Amino acid sequence: MAITESLPATRTSTAPNVRWPARLWGVVAVLSIALLLDGFDVSAVGVALPSIGTDLHMSTTSLQWVVNGYVLGFGGFLLLGGRTADLLGRRKIFLIALSVFMLASLAGGLVGDGGLLIATRFIKGVAAAFTAPTALSIATTTFKEGRDRNRALAILTLFGAGGFAGGLIMGGLLTSLGWRWNFLVPVPVALTALVIGYLLIAKDGPSVRGGYDLGGAVTLVAGTLLIVYAVVTAPARGWVAPLTVVLYVLSAALFAAFVAVESRVRSPLIRLGILRSGALVRANLNIVALFASWIPFQFIMTLYLQNDLHWGPLRVALALLPVGLIEVLVIPVTGRLITRFGTAPLIVASMLSLSLGLVWTIIAAGTHPHYAPVVLPTMILFGFGWAFGFPAIVTQATNGVRPDEQGLASGMVQSSSQVGTAISLAVVTALVAGTGVDFAQYRPGVYLVAGIALAGLLVSFVSVAKSRSHRHSVD
Structure with missing residues (x-):
């Protein structure tokens, strides 16, 4: 089956608008909690790094591997994680990976050695590389393409964004009690999701027959x-x-x-023919633009606000919070917008928001940008970019994909986001590693991420053109 950009619901959704039974809501809740924990872990641990370094006597070089260890495990195993779910059964892989995630989080909260903490972070990243694409593939195979799938993916995205936004604040609060609570608090939440998932997620077998x-x-x-x-x-x-x-x-x-x-x-393991899908390739390019522009820009602003404006961690977290708040408010509507207008216009709106925010920063920042007139508008635009973009890109990546390759498609799009972010963040880190005393030292990094966002905008215009061409051919 060809993979195409989603068209409006009148052309793609044939399922009636029925209420979901309680069991189905329970499944969506379990999958959402898994993505919430992933988002929470990334942001909360980042806030706790200084306290971890002090308590475990870790150097700055060692401390970065608390983050990089997770990135290495997550990015390295994402494609395998998504495909393994197709090959061995999504329910089985999801529950096993969530169990490993929970145990690794518990171990991370108990260890007293920096090297052991890094090891638990790597294991946790590997587990997340299986839970994240498997959760998405369970959703895309549970709900038919169209209104219900768009709604489910929007809910999952909402919880992922909520976990990241909540992690910024909760990470600061929990760190004030002790950094270990950032690792221990997710344990009972994961255990609850594990029990409910075992009871509610329907048993399934391998989607693909043949050897491994x-x-x-x-x-x-x-x-x-x-x-x-x-x-x-x-x-x-x-x-x-x-x-x-x-x-x-x-x-x-x-x-x-x-x-x-x-x-x-x-x-x-991967049918190479899937890479011939223009829609899937464009979805992967757009997810790279989304992640590789926002994450490095967040890094730049954190450095500027802390080092140049001398803001504390909690105040910095509150400064970044508008992105998460807008996601939480807008994403519930995004599923309906995708159903009505298709994915392509929403992705254009996303890339345009990112580009406008970064161009505004370049124009208005000067040497000492203030938060309210410069940074806040950019955060608001990034919030809309994420709220429109992530659900639409994931929907485009999985629409039209064969049921036995849903995990693969989900793993591909998430793997692209991680590898793209790692490359972009590494380059930005090198560009802003100067010794300047004002925003000028950060400008090269902003130029780079603005270029990435603008490239994503160009790719999204291609998606609109392809979507219109396909619609005319259907007519």
């Missing part, structure tokens, strides 16, 4: 791990340092080996 492609799995994971590791360590080592170049070459060789394996085995 071990060669493809090994080359894919090894190649992804190497490229993510090379990128996150390049700013400290040097972008053209011998070891960095060797890592690039090895990862490229492993990806080439992966393609060779997949083109020959009877039951490939």
Whole structure:
């Protein structure tokens, strides 16, 4: 089946608008909690880093691996996580991965050594690489394409955004009690979701028949791990340092080996033909633009507000909060907008919001930008960009995909977001690592992320053109 940009509901949704039974709401709640925990973990741990470093006597270099360890596990295993759910059964993989996530979080709150904490973070990232795409694929296979699926994906996105926004505030509050609470509080929440999920998520078997492609799995994971590791360590080592170049070459060789394996085995881990879908490729490019512009910009503003304006962590968290609040308020409506207008216009609106926010920062920032007239409007525009963009991009990526490849499509789009963010953040870190005393030192990073957002806008215009062309052909 061809993958296309979602058209308005009058052309794609054939299911009647019926009420969901309580059991279905329970399933959506479990999946939403899993994504909420992922979002909470990323933002809450970031707020707690200074306290972790002081308590565990970790250097700045070691402390960054509390974050990078999670990124490495998450980004390295996302594609495998999504595809494994297709191959072995989504319910089984989701519950096992959520259990591992819970135990890793508990261990992280109890360890007394920095190295062990980093190890638990890596394991937690690997577990999230299985829970996140599996949760999305359970949703996309539970709900038919159209109104109900759009609604379900919007709810899941709402909880993911709520977890990230809530983590900024809760992370500050919990850290004031002790940084370990950022790891311990999610444990009972995950346990509750695990029990309810075991009872409510319908049992399913493998969506794909055939053997497990071990060669493809090994080359894919090894190649992804190497490229993510090379990128996150390049700013400290040097972008053209011998070891960095060797890592690039090895990862490229492993990806080439992966393609060779997949083109020959009877039951490939990833059917290479799925990459011929223009809609899926554009969805992946747009998710890169979304993540690779916002996350580095958030990093830039955190540095500026803390180092230049001397704001405390909680005040900085409140400064970033408008993005999350707008997501929470707007995302419930986004599903209905996708049903009515299709995904392409919403993605254009998203990329336009990101681009306008960053261009406004470049124009209005000067040397000492104030929060209310400069930063706040950008945060508001980013909030709308996320609220419109993420649900629409995920919907576009999974619409029209065969049921046995829903996990793969979900894993691809999330893997693209992580790898794209890692590369963008690493480059931005190198660009803003100067010793300036005003916003001028951060401008090169803002120029880069603005370029990424504008590139995403151009890609979204292609999606609109393709959507209109497809609509005329249907007419």
